Amino acid sequence: MQAEIITIGDEILIGQIVDTNSAFIGQLLNLNGISVKQISSVSDNREHIIKALDEAKERADIILITGGLGPTKDDITKKTLCEYFNTTMRFDETAYQDVVNLFAQYGKTVTPINRLQAEVPAICEVIRNYNGTAPCMWFDVDGKVYISMPGVPYEMKALMKNQIIPKLKSRFKFPFIYHKTVLTQGIGESALSELISDWEDSLGSVNIKLAYLPAPGMVRLRLSTKGENETVLHSNVESKIEKLKTIISQYIYGYEIFGVENETLEQTVGKLLREKNKTVSTAESCTGGYISHLITKVPGSSEYYIGSVISYSYEIKETELGVSKDILDTQGAVSQPVVEQMARAIRKKYNTDYSISASGIAGPSGGTKDKPVGTVWVALATPDKVISEKFQFGNHRERNIQKTANAALNMLRKELEG
Amino acid sequence: MQAEIITIGDEILIGQIVDTNSAFIGQLLNLNGISVKQISSVSDNREHIIKALDEAKERADIILITGGLGPTKDDITKKTLCEYFNTTMRFDETAYQDVVNLFAQYGKTVTPINRLQAEVPAICEVIRNYNGTAPCMWFDVDGKVYISMPGVPYEMKALMKNQIIPKLKSRFKFPFIYHKTVLTQGIGESALSELISDWEDSLGSVNIKLAYLPAPGMVRLRLSTKGENETVLHSNVESKIEKLKTIISQYIYGYEIFGVENETLEQTVGKLLREKNKTVSTAESCTGGYISHLITKVPGSSEYYIGSVISYSYEIKETELGVSKDILDTQGAVSQPVVEQMARAIRKKYNTDYSISASGIAGPSGGTKDKPVGTVWVALATPDKVISEKFQFGNHRERNIQKTANAALNMLRKELEG
Numbered sequence: 001m002q003a004e005i006i007t008i009g010d011e012i013l014i015g016q017i018v019d020t021n022s023a024f025i026g027q028l029l030n031l032n033g034i035s036v037k038q039i040s041s042v043s044d045n046r047e048h049i050i051k052a053l054d055e056a057k058e059r060a061d062i063i064l065i066t067g068g069l070g071p072t073k074d075d076i077t078k079k080t081l082c083e084y085f086n087t088t089m090r091f092d093e094t095a096y097q098d099v100v101n102l103f104a105q106y107g108k109t110v111t112p113i114n115r116l117q118a119e120v121p122a123i124c125e126v127i128r129n130y131n132g133t134a135p136c137m138w139f140d141v142d143g144k145v146y147i148s149m150p151g152v153p154y155e156m157k158a159l160m161k162n163q164i165i166p167k168l169k170s171r172f173k174f175p176f177i178y179h180k181t182v183l184t185q186g187i188g189e190s191a192l193s194e195l196i197s198d199w200e201d202s203l204g205s206v207n208i209k210l211a212y213l214p215a216p217g218m219v220r221l222r223l224s225t226k227g228e229n230e231t232v233l234h235s236n237v238e239s240k241i242e243k244l245k246t247i248i249s250q251y252i253y254g255y256e257i258f259g260v261e262n263e264t265l266e267q268t269v270g271k272l273l274r275e276k277n278k279t280v281s282t283a284e285s286c287t288g289g290y291i292s293h294l295i296t297k298v299p300g301s302s303e304y305y306i307g308s309v310i311s312y313s314y315e316i317k318e319t320e321l322g323v324s325k326d327i328l329d330t331q332g333a334v335s336q337p338v339v340e341q342m343a344r345a346i347r348k349k350y351n352t353d354y355s356i357s358a359s360g361i362a363g364p365s366g367g368t369k370d371k372p373v374g375t376v377w378v379a380l381a382t383p384d385k386v387i388s389e390k391f392q393f394g395n396h397r398e399r400n401i402q403k404t405a406n407a408a409l410n411m412l413r414k415e416l417e418g
Numbered sequence: 419m420q421a422e423i424i425t426i427g428d429e430i431l432i433g434q435i436v437d438t439n440s441a442f443i444g445q446l447l448n449l450n451g452i453s454v455k456q457i458s459s460v461s462d463n464r465e466h467i468i469k470a471l472d473e474a475k476e477r478a479d480i481i482l483i484t485g486g487l488g489p490t491k492d493d494i495t496k497k498t499l500c501e502y503f504n505t506t507m508r509f510d511e512t513a514y515q516d517v518v519n520l521f522a523q524y525g526k527t528v529t530p531i532n533r534l535q536a537e538v539p540a541i542c543e544v545i546r547n548y549n550g551t552a553p554c555m556w557f558d559v560d561g562k563v564y565i566s567m568p569g570v571p572y573e574m575k576a577l578m579k580n581q582i583i584p585k586l587k588s589r590f591k592f593p594f595i596y597h598k599t600v601l602t603q604g605i606g607e608s609a610l611s612e613l614i615s616d617w618e619d620s621l622g623s624v625n626i627k628l629a630y631l632p633a634p635g636m637v638r639l640r641l642s643t644k645g646e647n648e649t650v651l652h653s654n655v656e657s658k659i660e661k662l663k664t665i666i667s668q669y670i671y672g673y674e675i676f677g678v679e680n681e682t683l684e685q686t687v688g689k690l691l692r693e694k695n696k697t698v699s700t701a702e703s704c705t706g707g708y709i710s711h712l713i714t715k716v717p718g719s720s721e722y723y724i725g726s727v728i729s730y731s732y733e734i735k736e737t738e739l740g741v742s743k744d745i746l747d748t749q750g751a752v753s754q755p756v757v758e759q760m761a762r763a764i765r766k767k768y769n770t771d772y773s774i775s776a777s778g779i780a781g782p783s784g785g786t787k788d789k790p791v792g793t794v795w796v797a798l799a800t801p802d803k804v805i806s807e808k809f810q811f812g813n814h815r816e817r818n819i820q821k822t823a824n825a826a827l828n829m830l831r832k833e834l835e836g
Contacts, residue, residue, distance in 0.1 A: 009629075010642075011629060011631055012440075012441070012444070014448045014454065014597065015441040015442060015443070015446070015447075015448060016441075016445070017441070017631070018436060018437075019436075019437060019440070019457075020436050022459070025433070026430070026431055026433030027432065027433025027434070028433070029433075030432045030433060036432065037460075038431075038458060038460050039430065039431065040456060040457070040458050040459075041456065042456050043455070043456075044629075048456070052456075070632075071607065071608045071611060072607065072611045072630045073611075073618065073628075074627070074628060074629050105792070105812055105813065106606075106792075106811070107810050113608050113611060113612055131814065133608070152632065154817065284707075287711075288707075288711055288714025288719070289702070289708065289709070289711040289726060289728070292702075292706050292707030292728050293706055293708045295706065296705075296706025296707065296819075297816060299783065300783070302731070305706075306730055306734060307729045307731060308707060309726070309728075310707070310710050310726035310727075312725045312726075313724045313725060315724075315769075316725040316768060320725075350734060351733075363717070364717050365717065365718070397717055401715070
């Protein structure tokens with residue numbers, strides 16, 4: 001079973017945005033046993049969209065289209081699909097009520113232009129978009145399925161995960177595919193690959209494919225397998241993961257089973273704090289609020305997260321976190337005693353069980369010979385001790401911030417897991 | 419003059435990597451007056467590559483290909499191009515010396531497999547790749563140009579900027595293309611489109627195309643035009659933007675000139691603070707550090723950003739920001755007096771010129787009938803006043819956090835711009 005993805009929008013062709021939608025859709029389809037034959041990005045142009053549809057249907061049975069569904073004049077996908085399938089427009093009452101409800105949430109009333117968004121080609125089935133005003137449309141024509149989705153990533157993602165994939169699975173028969181991802185932190189891709197080289201070689205005998213998915217400061221290892229017997233697939237993967245744990249247990253912070261569990265490091269930390277009924281605070285310098293942001297992105301984090309002092313200046317480190325001027329002057333803000341004082345101080349001040357702190361040189365400037373850009377100290381204070389660790393990251397400011405936050409959260413995770 | 423981009427590689431189709439190469443190439447071509455008609459991502463498969471080339475040459479005069487040039491068996495682009503142009507392989511001495519030199523840099527000698535990388539189709543012109551072992555190949559056949567580049571982003575980028583673009587400019591004559599993007603905050607896409615409908619209709623007469631590019635809490639309006647006279651293009655766009663300012667000036671926070679300036683809201687705020695030699699602090703509740711994170715993502719932000727108190731609990735609001743218990747009990751943490759007290763307190767405590775604060779119900783839980791999820795108060799304290807505003811966002815926690823942060827930054831931006 002082959003699929004094709006068509007993304008519509010001039011903003012992709014002029015390089016104003018990177019097409020991340022296609023990668024998301026491609027990954028999700030593949031994880032569900034559907035191969036992607038081609039991805040095409042075309043302009044908001046009638047003839048061009050029609051040509052792309054003609055070419056795609058020669059190669060594939062499932063054609064997924066994103067973009068060009070907005071209420072504005074440059075969006076012509078819906079009109080073009082109507083013409084392509086030689087049908088007329090009808091007004092869809094459910095789609096209209098979804099628009100009305102969405103506007104009501106924002107305390108607004110529907111404008112005539114938004115009312116038009118509830119018009120859809122007569123032959124399509126509307127798939128309700130709970131996160132936006134453009135309905136998703138499903139066409140089943142001559143044995144082939146065409147799905148037109150909005151290009152806004154979070155609308156498209158919710159549609160794909162919750163509605164399109166289940167519907168495709170009931171429309172077509174796909175093989176079983178099982179993926180489980182091992183989440184690691186604290187070891188680089190190449191060091192990891194050397195460490196697990198023999199284990200990796202052993203995967204072929206049970207038809208498991210391994211993919212390395214690196215992110216700043218983390219590597220996710222995805223094990224994928226495909227076949228007719230679901231139970232066998234699960235047990236093959238689980239037994240390989242048990243073996244992997246004997247090699248790299250200290251780096252593993254969690255697992256993702258595709259479509260079942262999806263755990264970020266901050267979610268793991270949140271779950272552990274909640275289970276143990278403990279609280280945490282943070283004192284951030286170089287991360288500038290990013291650690292707190294990750295923690296508070298998790299719904300319900302107010303149960304265990306109390307707050308933070310972001311001390312971007314020397315003065316705030318002194319006045320709010322009691323870091324001694326002497327140490328700042330002699331050792332600098334990026335030093336072991338400073339992060340340890342920060343962690344100790346915020347834990348006491350905000351009266352939490354744990355606290356984490358970070359100070360470093362995120363870059364691009366501010367580096368010295370002794371402390372080049374990417375030098376970072378992270379500390380953790382617990383009810384009975386303070387521990388700290390030095391990291392040497394790279395030159396890229398945003399990645400340094402992300403890596404520092406992940407290192408800090410992982411330090412807390414390891415402590416909580418004992 | 420039209421170009422097409424073909425990216426070759428299974429890793430794109432399974433969504434393991436996001437195709438950032440196409441956006442880079444598209445942007446660079448557009449800046450130089452070359453429109454991109456289509457971007458196609460295809461698999462490492464002979465027939466599929468040939469089909470993609472056939473389709474692309476029907477639409478375009480310049481075909482840029484990336485990927486599939488590695489030394490391993492799954493990389494078949496070169497062999498396929500050789501077959502496509504009905505030619506044979508020749509050994510290119512210059513390309514070979516480049517491989518030898520590159521290996522010498524790393525203290526290695528060339529392996530037989532890498533020697534093969536210096537073999538190229540006889541009719542191509544080699545464009546030297548100074549950053550990798552796969553030479554870039556330029557084919558000029560029947561008036562059309564085909565360029566095959568390695569897929570490694572930094573190799574491709576250097577080739578495009580330093581060699582391909584100059585060579586294309588000497589081979590073809592291109593029109594001028596001019597894009598300018600107006601960055602707006604605080605108004606939704608459909609409301610905006612109604613407000614500027616007449617203005618939008620007037621763009622056609624000077625051959626300007628308009629695109630709406632929505633992001634959480636923001637809409638970017640891109641004006642694009644093409645022609646022979648660069649000065650006329652600029653003045654047409656500028657005069658339309660002047661008219662637009664008379665309609666929606668309160669929502670505009672900045673501009674992007676394609677490839678020249680690329681300014682985020684936090685960069686605009688940073689630039690303004692630096693110009694005025696002013697400082698800012700933040701007091702965050704529902705945004706949990708995200709406002710601080712945005713501010714400190716900008717290199718050099720330590721010049722104007724002092725720090726933050728993230729008060730995720732009532733206690734911290736009281737003890738660290740002096741919010742009165744009475745008001746918290748009677749009006750709740752998400753209320754005008756609370757955000758105003760937060761802003762006033764942090765400005766004084768951290769001794770800054772400005773401060774911004776936010777308190778809201780990010781969701782998914784915590785909403786009440788009076789204050790549903792998405793209710794947010796934002797305040798700004800300046801040397802002579804405190805102002806505040808209430809917002810009603812949606813149900814999505816992460817987007818509520820992003821929208822709140824953008825609203826707060828925009829409030830500061832408007833104040834700084836007077």
